[in-house]
Structure formats: C-alpha cells, structure tokens
Amino acid sequence: MTLPRLIPCLLLRERGLWKSRRFRDWTYVGDAVNAIKIFNEKEVDELVLFDVDASKSGRAPDWEYIEECASECFMPLGYGGGIRSRDDAEKLVSLGVEKVILNTAAWTSPDLIGDVAAAVGSCSTVVCLDVKRTWRRALRRYEHASKSAARESVLDAAVRVVDAGAGEVILQDVDRDGMFTGPDYELLEAVASSVPVPVTVAGGFSGLEEASEAWARGVSGVAAGSWFVFQRPHRAVLISYPAYADIRQAWERSQPE
Amino acid sequence: MARVGIVDAGLGNPRSVLRMLEHIEVDAFLAAESHQFDDGTHLILPGVGHFDDAVKKLDRVGMVEPILQLVQSGRPLLGICLGMQLLGQGSEEGEAPGLGLMPWTCKALPAGAGYRVPHMGWSEVDSDASQLHANGDERFYFVHSYYVDAGEPHVTASCDYGVRIAATVESQNVFGVQFHPEKSHRYGMALLERFSRLTA
Numbered sequence: 001m002t003l004p005r006l007i008p009c010l011l012l013r014e015r016g017l018w019k020s021r022r023f024r025d026w027t028y029v030g031d032a033v034n035a036i037k038i039f040n041e042k043e044v045d046e047l048v049l050f051d052v053d054a055s056k057s058g059r060a061p062d063w064e065y066i067e068e069c070a071s072e073c074f075m076p077l078g079y080g081g082g083i084r085s086r087d088d089a090e091k092l093v094s095l096g097v098e099k100v101i102l103n104t105a106a107w108t109s110p111d112l113i114g115d116v117a118a119a120v121g122s123c124s125t126v127v128c129l130d131v132k133r134t135w136r137r138a139l140r141r142y143e144h145a146s147k148s149a150a151r152e153s154v155l156d157a158a159v160r161v162v163d164a165g166a167g168e169v170i171l172q173d174v175d176r177d178g179m180f181t182g183p184d185y186e187l188l189e190a191v192a193s194s195v196p197v198p199v200t201v202a203g204g205f206s207g208l209e210e211a212s213e214a215w216a217r218g219v220s221g222v223a224a225g226s227w228f229v230f231q232r233p234h235r236a237v238l239i240s241y242p243a244y245a246d247i248r249q250a251w252e253r254s255q256p257e
Numbered sequence: 258m259a260r261v262g263i264v265d266a267g268l269g270n271p272r273s274v275l276r277m278l279e280h281i282e283v284d285a286f287l288a289a290e291s292h293q294f295d296d297g298t299h300l301i302l303p304g305v306g307h308f309d310d311a312v313k314k315l316d317r318v319g320m321v322e323p324i325l326q327l328v329q330s331g332r333p334l335l336g337i338c339l340g341m342q343l344l345g346q347g348s349e350e351g352e353a354p355g356l357g358l359m360p361w362t363c364k365a366l367p368a369g370a371g372y373r374v375p376h377m378g379w380s381e382v383d384s385d386a387s388q389l390h391a392n393g394d395e396r397f398y399f400v401h402s403y404y405v406d407a408g409e410p411h412v413t414a415s416c417d418y419g420v421r422i423a424a425t426v427e428s429q430n431v432f433g434v435q436f437h438p439e440k441s442h443r444y445g446m447a448l449l450e451r452f453s454r455l456t457a
Contacts, residue, residue, distance in 0.1 A: 002378060003380065043442055045379050071276055075440055076398060098400075
C-alpha cells in the first residue's frame with residue numbers, strides 16, 4: 001500500500017536556495033541547509049535538490065555542499081545537477097543521497113541512464129523531463145542548458161528514458177514553474193499512463209486540492225517549490241508544509257473507492 | 258549512559274545512523290574494529306547490499322564472533338535492513354549462513370500487481386508488544402528486495418506489501434528492523450532513542 005508523496009523541490013544556485021518563475025525571475029530564499037533543517041522538523045518524507053547552474057556552467061557538482069545537505073536530511077534525498085557519469089552517480093550515493101536525478105547528460109549521452117542504473121539500481125535512477133510550450137502552444141521537451149526545444153515529443157521522451165533504465169521520471173513544467181496556476185492535468189495524466197514507473201510532477205502546484213487531482217490521475221509524486229517556500233500573495237519567504245493528516249486526507253480522496 | 262557503537266565494515270552507510278544518533282544526543286561512535294565493541298553499551302549493525310557480500314565482509318574483519326559475544330554479554334544489538342536479515346539463518350539471496358541469532362530465513366519479495374521490487378518507499382507499520390515501537394501511527398522508509406515473513410517467530414511489527422513483511426524482530430537483547438530509521442525522520446529518531454534506552 002503506497003503512501004502519498006508530496007515533495008519539496010529546492011533549487012540551488014551557488015549554495016543558496018533560490019526560487020523562480022518559469023525558471024527566470026530568480027528570488028533568493030535563503031540557506032539550503034537551513035531550509036532542509038526546517039523541512040526535517042516538518043516531517044517531510046522526501047526532498048529533492050537541484051543545482052540549476054551545474055550543467056550550464058559545465059562544472060562538477062558541489063560535492064562538499066551536497067554532503068552537508070545530505071547530512072541534515074533524515075529522509076530520502078534526491079539530487080540533480082551536473083551528474084554526467086556513472087562515477088558521479090556512485091559518488092552521490094556514497095554521500096548519502098538516495099536518488100540520482102539525471103537531466104542534461106541523460107539527453108546528450110544515451111548510455112548514461114543505463115550505466116547509472118547498473119551502478120546504483122534503476123529505482124535510484126531518476127530522469128528529469130522538462131517541458132515547455134512553443135509559441136504555437138505545442139508541448140516540447142525543453143533543454144535548460146541550451147534554452148532550446150527538442151524535436152522529440154514529450155511522451156516519446158518519457159518512454160525512451162524508461163526503456164533505457166530510469167526507475168522514475170520527474171516531469172517539470174517550465175511554463176508553470178513558480179506560477180501557482182495549478183498543473184497541466186492532461187499532460188501529467190498522459191505521461192503517467194505512458195510509462196510503468198512512478199512519475200513525479202513539478203510546476204504550478206499551489207495546494208492540496210491540486211495534489212489530490214494529480215494523484216487521482218495516476219501521478220505518484222507531487223513536487224513543488226514555491227508552494228512550500230513562499231506565502232502568497234506577495235511571495236514573502238516562509239517555509240511551510242501541510243500537516244501529514246491533511247496530506248493523507250487529500251490522498252485518500254484521490255484514490256478510487 | 259548509553260554509548261552506541263555502529264559497525265563500520267563497508268556494509269552500509271553507518272554515517273547516516275551516526276548523524277541521527279548525534280542529532281538526538283545519543284553518544285555514538287563508528288566501530289571499524291571489533292575490539293571497539295567493548296567501548297559501547299549497545300551495537301548497531303547497518304547493512305545495504307548483497308547478503309553473501311556482507312557476510313564475507315564481516316568475516317574478513319573478524320567481527321562475527323565479537324558480535325555473538327556482545328549478544329552473549331546481554332548488550333542490545335540492532336540490525337538495520339540487511340543488518341536485520343543477517344541475524345537469521347540465511348537468505349534466498351545467497352549461500353552464506355547468517356549469524357544464527359534468529360530461527361528464520363529471508364525470502365525474495367514476490368513482485369505482483371502494484372508491488373514492484375524492491376519495496377522502496379514509506380510504509381505504515383503495525384506493532385504489537387514491542388520495546389522499540391510506540392503504540393499508534395508509525396511509518397518508516399523501506400528499501401529492500403528480500404524479506405522475513407511476518408508469520409515467523411519474534412516478529413513484533415509488520416507492514417503490508419502484497420505479502421505481510423516483518424518490519425521489526427525482537428528476541429531478548431537482539432533486535433532488527435527491516436526499514437531505515439536513519440531515513441525515517443521523527444519515527445526513526447524515536448525508535449533509535451528507545452533502543453538507546455534499553456539496558457543489558
């Protein structure tokens with residue numbers, strides 16, 4: 001019997017926690033380690049950390065900082081950002097990270113996914129799939145590092161990475177990032193039903209009703225950043241997280257009778 | 258005052274356990290050599306990986322006898338994940354014998370509709386007459402492909418994953434948990450705290 005997965009998603013830039021709107025308009029939130037400590041106290045079951053600059057700037061992951069973050073996490077931690085090799089993945093796991101999240105390198109080096117899965121297990125191998133709409137409103141896989149749209153359809157991309165060995169897919173809606181508009185339910189349902197592995201969705205979530213709807217449509221994990229680090233309407237920084245009883249209730253409402 | 262030794266023999270991630278114990282202000286240390294067991298009042302055996310591999314590693318550093326002697330002395334021993342599985346007679350995963358502190362053998366988790374292997378994620382745990390669990394709602398983080406059937410002797414907590422899995426085993430001063438308390442935030446902290454308060 002599975003339990004609800006509601007996952008704070010923290011974006012790291014130079015050891016600081018930042019939040020964005022559509023991955024632009026960056027706002028500094030605070031110290032990542034501090035935020036992790038707070039999420040610990042709030043009994044968050046899972047956390048994801050993304051270093052948004054690592055791939056773009058071509059540098060290695062900040063191992064020291066990752067270790068520091070992992071040491072404050074008393075729940076499973078997923079990390080993505082600049083993981084380019086099997087060795088990187090193994091190193092990450094040795095630092096106490098539970099899930100290796102691949103993005104840029106997974107799309108440029110087709111063998112990487114299989115290599116990482118062989119090293120750390122496919123359950124710990126996650127591929128992040130960013131999507132963005134073109135000016136014609138067509139959905140395309142998006143590449144952060146080059147800021148360009150790939151030719152491949154989103155569903156084909158999802159199926160391809162799972163076939164290559166990914167044990168989980170994170171679907172990140174770039175257009176809805178930080179916008180509190182709610183997610184694109186049709187998109188998340190289509191992706192969740194196209195692959196047999198758990199799918200986690202990020203982008204646009206602002207409340208438990210939306211999480212409940214996403215779970216009802218087959219999504220395993222709901223990830224959010226702005227929802228948990230900003231207080232609306234003025235986006236004042238405030239780290240919050242719903243009470244477990246409320247999350248459980250929202251999840252129960254989403255399950256078929 | 259409790260002083261908890263954590264076996265550091267390349268079997269798992271003892272540092273994560275150490276960090277949680279430090280966080281709850283329990284005096285703890287890593288024991289890379291068996292003579293260090295005598296520095297502690299309790300011993301934790303964490304484990305991740307293949308059964309036979311773990312047994313080989315314990316053999317190589319000469320820790321099997323010292324662990325058994327620690328148990329004989331009455332000091333509490335806690336096996337975590339593979340560490341719990343090592344307490345028994347053996348596992349379907351391999352050929353090597355376990356420590357023989359429990360009468361059961363580990364079996365492979367059967368994959369089924371909605372139950373992928375490994376069992377990876379949080380599960381709610383039901384306990385009964387356990388020294389490690391509180392009565393009430395508890396959940397813990399599991400990652401494993403082999404399990405002990407909840408119907409076996411000395412099972413004090415279990416959870417459902419298609420089959421009924423032993424979450425916790427207890428027999429006198431020998432304890433084992435299939436889940437990872439060091440990844441189960443306040444539930445894990447409460448459990449480790451209770452373990453540290455057990456006396457010989």
